[in-house]
Amino acid sequence: MYILLALVAACALGIALHFLLPARELRGVVLTPGIATAAAAIIYTGMQWAGVGQDSFWLWLASIVGSLVIAAVATLALSAARTRSDAAKKAALGI
Secondary structure, three states: HHHHHHHHHHHHHHHHHHHHHOOOHHOOOOOOHHHHHHHHHHHHHHHHHHOOOOOHHHHHHHHHHHHHHHHHHHHHHHHHHHHHHHHHHHHHHOO
């Protein structure tokens, strides 16, 4: 059940991250929080399977901070790809 705390924290911080990162008009509101939540679930579960206890500081640090780093990098990469794609489409249309 503690995984829900990590997921809620990652989602809430992912929402804040969405508004802190540039080019938010190029992506949906749920992209960054969704990536952060999914990454937190994967990291938390993987560390639990590796034998890290629920009371470990490293489990919480890795699952929350790690998921935010992954979400930030993925969001910036997707925003950059969208910017390049939009520029290419505008050039092809002569706009």
